[in-house]
Amino acid sequence: FAFAPGGGGAQRSAIAVAEAGGCFSVGSYAARVSLGQDTFLLGPLLQILGVGADIDVLDLEGLADANIQALGLLDTDLGVATFDELVNTSVNLADFYLAVATVLERESGHTAEVDLLNSLAQLNLPDLDLTLGQILDLDTAGSSALGATLNVLDLVAASAFAANGQNVLSVPALDINVPGVTQLTAGLTIGQQPIISCGRVGKARAASSQVTLELSGHLTDLDLGLVKVSSPITVKVDLAAAEGLLQKVTCAPRKKTLEILASNGLLDLLIDLELDAILDFGLFQIPLVDAPLSFTTTRSQPAQTITLEVDDEQYTASVSTGDGSLGVPNLHVDTSGLTVLGIPLGTVTDWIVSPLLSMVLNPLVQALDATLLSPLLEALGVNVAGADYKAVPKADCGIPVLRG
Numbered sequence: 001f002a003f004a005p006g007g008g009g010a011q012r013s014a015i016a017v018a019e020a021g022g023c024f025s026v027g028s029y030a031a032r033v034s035l036g037q038d039t040f041l042l043g044p045l046l047q048i049l050g051v052g053a054d055i056d057v058l059d060l061e062g063l064a065d066a067n068i069q070a071l072g073l074l075d076t077d078l079g080v081a082t083f084d085e086l087v088n089t090s091v092n093l094a095d096f097y098l099a100v101a102t103v104l105e106r107e108s109g110h111t112a113e114v115d116l117l118n119s120l121a122q123l124n125l126p127d128l129d130l131t132l133g134q135i136l137d138l139d140t141a142g143s144s145a146l147g148a149t150l151n152v153l154d155l156v157a158a159s160a161f162a163a164n165g166q167n168v169l170s171v172p173a174l175d176i177n178v179p180g181v182t183q184l185t186a187g188l189t190i191g192q193q194p195i196i197s198c199g200r201v202g203k204a205r206a207a208s209s210q211v212t213l214e215l216s217g218h219l220t221d222l223d224l225g226l227v228k229v230s231s232p233i234t235v236k237v238d239l240a241a242a243e244g245l246l247q248k249v250t251c252a253p254r255k256k257t258l259e260i261l262a263s264n265g266l267l268d269l270l271i272d273l274e275l276d277a278i279l280d281f282g283l284f285q286i287p288l289v290d291a292p293l294s295f296t297t298t299r300s301q302p303a304q305t306i307t308l309e310v311d312d313e314q315y316t317a318s319v320s321t322g323d324g325s326l327g328v329p330n331l332h333v334d335t336s337g338l339t340v341l342g343i344p345l346g347t348v349t350d351w352i353v354s355p356l357l358s359m360v361l362n363p364l365v366q367a368l369d370a371t372l373l374s375p376l377l378e379a380l381g382v383n384v385a386g387a388d389y390k391a392v393p394k395a396d397c398g399i400p401v402l403r404g
Contacts, residue, residue: 019396020396020398022198022258022395023149024246024308024391027209027380029379031390062110066152067149067150068107069147070083070136077095077099078096083138088131088133090131093159093163095121130162135196136150136196136198145198147394154195161209181217181220181233189211190212191210193210193243198392199246204246207242207243210239212237213236214234217232219232224355226280227279233272236268237269239384242383242387249397260389261304265387267298267299267385268296271364274293275290301385318391320388320389
C-alpha cells in the first residue's frame with residue numbers, strides 16, 4: 001500500500017531448502033607437497049607444453065600453502081559472471097594463471113606466489129585452452145560451491161594437465177638396473193580427472209588420475225646351464241582412478257565431519273614375452289621353446305568409508321587409502337600358447353619358469369615399484385589402489401536457505 005491508501009490482505013511465499021553439502025579433493029598435489037614430497041610433475045608438464053620453467057621445492061610449498069575463493073574468479077578478466085559460466089567457459093591457460101594471480105593478490109599477502117603465477121603466465125605457452133569443468137566439479141545447485149576454497153597448486157597443476165589435451169608424458173629412455181633386462185624404454189599416460197568437487201550429499205564426486213605405464217625391452221641371455229633363455233619383453237601397468245563420493249556431513253561447534261565413500265583404484269599388471277629357449281651344446285644348439293608367455297595379476301581393494309574431521313578455520317585433514325606399493329606377491333602365468341619341441345603343452349616346467357620369475361620378472365616388478373611407479377604416484381597424490389582424500393572449505397551443514 002505504498003502507492004495507494006486503503007486496506008486489505010497480501011500473501012507472499014518463499015521456498016527454502018536445507019541440504020547438507022561439502023567440498024573435498026582426491027589425489028591433491030598440495031597434500032603430497034605438504035607431506036614433504038619433493039617430486040613433482042609441474043616442471044615436466046610445462047616442458048611438454050613447450051616451455052621451460054625454474055620451479056623448485058620452495059616454490060611448490062608456497063603454492064601448496066596458498067588458497068583462493070572460487071567466487072573470486074568471477075571478478076577477473078576471464079569474462080564470466082556466474083558459476084555455470086565459470087565451469088563451462090573455455091579459457092586460455094595463460095589467462096587462467098593471470099586470473100588466479102589476481103585473486104590471490106587480492107585475497108592474501110602471498111607476494112612471491114603471485115609473482116610466480118605471473119611469471120608462468122608470461123612464459124611462451126602455446127595457445128592452449130581449458131574448460132574449468134575438467135578440473136573442478138562445482139555443484140551450482142548447492143551453497144557449498146559458493147564459498148569453496150581452491151588450492152593454488154592444485155589449480156595450476158591440474159589446469160596444465162587439462163590444457164595439454166593429450167595428458168601424455170613420454171619417457172624416451174628409462175635407466176632401471178634390473179638383472180637380466182636391457183634396453184628398457186617407457187611410455188606414460190596420465191588421464192586427469194576432476195580432483196576438486198563441491199556439492200550436496202550423494203552428489204559431490206571427485207576422482208584421482210588414471211595412470212598407464214608401458215615398458216618394452218629385451219631379456220639378456222638367461223643361463224640355466226644347458227638351457228639359454230632370451231626374449232623381447234613388454235610390461236604394462238594400469239591403475240584405474242580412485243574415486244570419492246560425499247555421503248554425509250555432520251556438524252558440531254567449530255568442527256565438521258565429512259564422510260566419503262572411497263572406491264579404490266584397480267591395479268592390473270601384465271608382462272608379455274616371446275619366450276625363446278634353446279639347448280646349448282656349444283658347437284650346436286637345439287631350439288627348445290619358442291612361444292608367447294603372459295604373466296598377469298590384478299589387485300584391488302573394496303570400497304571403504306573414510307572420515308575427514310575439520311574445523312571452521314583449518315581444512316588440513318587428509319586421509320590416504322592404499323598401501324603405497326605394488327604389493328604383487330605372485331605372478332600368474334598363462335601357458336596356453338607354449339610349445340616344446342613343437343608339441344603344445346598346457347603347463348611350463350618349473351626348471352624354466354621358476355628361474356625366470358625369481359631372477360628376472362620379480363626383480364623387474366620390484367625395481368619398477370621402487371624407482372618409477374611409487375615416486376610418480378606420490379607426485380600425483382595417488383597411492384597404488386588408492387588415493388589421498390582431503391577436505392576443502394567450505395562445508396554446508398544444512399542451514400535453510402531461501403531459494404525463491
